[in-house]
Amino acid sequence: MTANRRIVLASGSPRRRELLARLGVSFEVVVSGVDESTTTATAPELTVELAERKARAVAALRPEDLILGSDTVVEVDGRILGKPASPAEALAMLRSLRGRTHRVVTGVVVLDAASGTIRGRAAVTAVTMRDVPDAELAAYVATGEPMDAAGAYAIQGGAAAFVTTVDGALDTVIGLPTAVVRDLLTAAGTAGTAVPAPAANRP
Numbered sequence: 001m002t003a004n005r006r007i008v009l010a011s012g013s014p015r016r017r018e019l020l021a022r023l024g025v026s027f028e029v030v031v032s033g034v035d036e037s038t039t040t041a042t043a044p045e046l047t048v049e050l051a052e053r054k055a056r057a058v059a060a061l062r063p064e065d066l067i068l069g070s071d072t073v074v075e076v077d078g079r080i081l082g083k084p085a086s087p088a089e090a091l092a093m094l095r096s097l098r099g100r101t102h103r104v105v106t107g108v109v110v111l112d113a114a115s116g117t118i119r120g121r122a123a124v125t126a127v128t129m130r131d132v133p134d135a136e137l138a139a140y141v142a143t144g145e146p147m148d149a150a151g152a153y154a155i156q157g158g159a160a161a162f163v164t165t166v167d168g169a170l171d172t173v174i175g176l177p178t179a180v181v182r183d184l185l186t187a188a189g190t191a192g193t194a195v196p197a198p199a200a201n202r203p
Helices: 014-021 045-059 087-097 134-142 158-162 170-174 178-188
Strands: 007-009 027-029 066-076 079-081 101-112 118-129 163-167
Touching (some): 007 014, 045 101, 101 170, 118 170, 118 178, 158 163
Parallel strands (some): 007 027
Antiparallel strands (some): 066 079
């Protein structure tokens, strides 16, 4: 790996920035602008496909760098839930999740823009919500927080009160499975410096 090559996060998500920073690596942020709606794949293939699209879009702008793309979806009853398009859709999503268990899938891709080598993997965490009353769901939607989250909820925010159990890595639900990122970056090479192990995930 050349000394001047940088790690570039292809996402404007502040949550992903925070999680990547915990690995102790230096990185820059370039937002991909990829349309996430034009795919027919299913999770986890969907998340890896979208993560790759994001990485390739940014690689066109940063052809010498190491590009990290990521995408998160919620899956329930075989349906894929991305970010809601409206408050009404957010409320409908939350109603479909309450009182049951769903899967959160986050795909990660690391693209070596210089060589074209790409590595990707998806992580899955099961999340169970209590049977949240409509009034609580409506109040949460009114905060605006659900509009920027897959499945219309942010587990690290107000929706934490809805969740009863998390089976798997919490950072997968937040949007960036750091153990997967660490493995992919280490495999790709990071200027000869080992990527430190992430801190333990806690629900």
